[in-house]
Amino acid sequence: MSDAPKTLEQLSAEWLAAKKVETTANKERVEIEEQIVLLTGKRDEGSKTHSATGFKITVTGKMNRKMDWDKWEAVKGQIAPILHPVKLKPTLDEVGVKYLQANEPEIYVLLPLEVTPAKTSVDVKAVD
Secondary structure, eight states: OOOOOOOHHHHHHHHHHHHHHHHHHHHHHHHHHHHHHHHHOOOSSEEEEEEETTEEEEEEEOOOOOOOHHHHHHHGGGSOGGGOOOOOOOOOOHHHHHHHHHHOHHHHTTSOOOOOOOOOOOOOOOOO
16 A cells, blocks of 8 residues: 555546546436426425425525616616615725735735635646
């Protein structure tokens, strides 16, 4: 039994194999979910719980809604502001933060930021 570290080539091959298993398993799970929905039915929105011997199954329906912001600007004046179904939430400008860090460090240090490492992404593709 060898304790030698694996090569990048070995790890890449293993990554591709694991990714294939993951993709296949995901596809199988989605197909099973579709069969469950055929048996249980679904609501357009909201959840319903079903029982099967040894199992509790919750089927949740959801609707996606997306605003056409250009058209919203044209009609929002016709709706009382108290009834506007819009929330404005501040978001961090990553480009601006990086600019301040690189070019205006005395301002950057004033920012109440919490900076933590994110998961490093890895993608492997076989080449011919």
